Each structure stands twice: as C-alpha cells, then as structure tokens.
Amino acid sequence: MKSDFIVIGAGIAGLSAAYELSALGQVTVLEQERVPGYHTTGRSAAISSLNFISPTVQALTVASRDFLTNHPECFGAHPLTSLRQSLWVTQPHQIEAHNAMRSEALDRKYRVRELTADEVVSLCPVLRRDKVSMGLLEEDTLDLDVHGMMQGYTKGLRARGGAIESNTAAETIEWDGAWWRVRSGERFFSAPVLVNAAGAWGDVVAEKAGVAPLKIRPLRRTVFTFEAPAGVAPNSWPFVYDTAEQFYFKLENGIILASAFDEIDSPPCDAWADDYDIAAAIERILAVTTLEVRSLKNRWAGLRTFAPDRELVVGPSPGHPGFYWLTGHGGIGLMTAPAVAQALAGLVRTGTLPAHLASLGLVAADLSAGRFDGSPVVEAAA
C-alpha cells in the first residue's frame, strides 16, 4: 500500500499527527495493537497544567488549549476540557520543596496562589489539618477528555481519507533512496515520509529503520482506583499533589484515582501495576488523610517516555531523509498533543514551525533530534 505519509503508532501522538498530516496528503497509521490508545495514552491522569513545566511545554500547552476549546467539527459538540483546580499540599517537613515551587511560580508568573493550612483543608476536607503546613493552588488546570480527543482525531483523519491499520506491527523498515518500505507480516506499506510515534518503542522503531536511537527512557508509573467516602460530591476536590511528589490523587465521579508519583525504568512493554508502588502510595496517602482504602477497584501502569533532557523530540532525523521523530512525551503528551501535531506537520511541510507556534516563542531547534549530537536543524524533505 502506498501513501504520502506512514505514521507508526496510534497513541495520541500518532493520531493527532496523522490528522494534521492528512491535510497534506494520504496518511496510513500502523498500530501493533488491536485498538488505538491501548498503551500510555489510555492509562493517564488526563490533566492539562500550565505550571511547573518547561517554557517549551508551556507554549505547546497554551496552543493546544486553543485547539481543544475551538476544535474542528469532527470532535463533536461535547467539550473536551473542564476546569479543575490543582492543590499542592505541603507537609511540615516539606517547606523547602514548597519554597522552591513558590519561587518558580513567582519567577515564571504562574497563576498560582499560596494557601494557609486551613484553606488547604477547606478545599479537600479529608486532609488531616495537623499534617498540612500550607499549600499552593493552581486555578487553571483542566481535565482532558482523552477518549473524545482520540475519537475526534480518528474521525477527522478518516474523513480526509486516512487509514488506521490495527494489529499491524511495523516489523521491518527500509529506505530505498526515495521511499520508506515497511513490512508487517505479509503486508507492505511505503511512503516517502515516515513518522516515528511509537511511544516507549521509539528507539526500537528507529533501530529497525537504521536510525541511531536517541536513548529515550520509558519510565513506569502505577495508578490505582478506590471508592471515595460516602457522601462526597462528585469532582468536588481539586487534583491533590504532594509537594515533595510522594503521591497524588484525583476524585472523579465517586472514585479516587491515585499514584505514588513513581518513575521506574522499564523496557518497552505492556506495563503492569506494581504492588509495591501501590502499597507505598496508600501508606503515604493514609498518613495525611482520613481516607480509607478497603479494596482497589482497578489498577494499571503506563510508560512515560523521556528523551535524555526530558523535553519533546519533534522533527526530522539528521541524515535520514523523510524520517521524523515524534517522541519524549513523558507526562505531558496529552495536554500538548494538538500543538505538537501542528508543529510536526509544519516541519514536514516547510521545515519550519507554523507561525502561530513561532509567535509563542517556540523554536524548531529546541524540539529537534539534532540537539543531542549538535546537528543543525535539517530542512524538511517533503
């Protein structure tokens, strides 16, 4: 099957990029699993925050919010975001971490407010007053409708003639001088441009294509859910983070989703929840709240994949015409996906970032794969 673009991976990165590229030509998305979004995309906490992130990620988040609130028709009428506050809770032994966050918030002019212990507990009454010293409140975080985002991108891509091939792992990848040729079982796909949006498998896919790996690191994070106390109004608490990043929890429709903030090295795989990380999170949460965890409703883990400098990698691979990286989404891949996809499409089309992204201070070199070996930003092949 021939097309203009092959995208490997149907997580949020691959599908959003495929949607943007489908305005430029025929796109084929190859996904090794039965359903798109099976890996990291389907396992997140679904939050968009403008604070405590790098300037690049902040600009991409701002632009993505514009897209998500004024989205194309294929995303339907239902809103893709809803406002939720985020609360950083400081325990008596965490004042130093609190002060560091506070200075960053002042320096970077975040819309973050310092709270007294009483104010913290009034926002989330299950916190024990004697365990709380103070807090920081982010007023402008958003919950993301990940399912709605995935559906919208899929619908938009298909409406423009794009194809998503599930159960189709890219097994071999070859460059014949003009086309990337991908084999999956007995099937062959070719295109002059190939986008590597394989998440935790990004380096594996690169090596298949003869491209040097970037040494990206998939880090496992375990999440679990349990029932909220009876009588708590749905979604009435902010997203609660421990200031020293020891746990977080989020109340959603009578269920609490929680994590130990863990980052455990993992090979690319179908990640599975770790009992130790669940036990650690429960112990830390019970120490500062009146919550009870009688039984778990669900548990899972996802791989957050980081480049060596923990920033996104979006753009061509120096020396490999038509090979584009789209990786390093870490814990911010959902909230930045719309703008990252626009950035990728701009780089493919003209070798430069779209004007609306450049006007936010974004620079292609900061996203480029070449930054790791000092290569200049390569002009696009297509």
Ligand SMILES: Cc1cc2nc3c(=O)[nH]c(=O)nc-3n(C[C@H](O)[C@H](O)[C@H](O)COP(=O)(O)OP(=O)(O)OC[C@H]3O[C@@H](n4cnc5c(N)ncnc54)[C@H](O)[C@@H]3O)c2cc1C
């Ligand atoms: C616990 C947790 C909480 C998170 N919370 C947030 C949050 O609040 N906000 C936020 O913005 N982000 C969050 N994230 C991060 C976010 O989920 C990721 O950044 C994002 O989903 C990454 O998307 P992706 O498309 O790169 O990866 P994936 O969703 O993993 O997609 C990659 C796809 O490539 C496919 N693939 C790999 N190799 C091949 C091959 N050879 N052939 C074909 N297909 C292949 C895989 O099957 C997979 O479907 C969180 C992540 C976790 C784990």
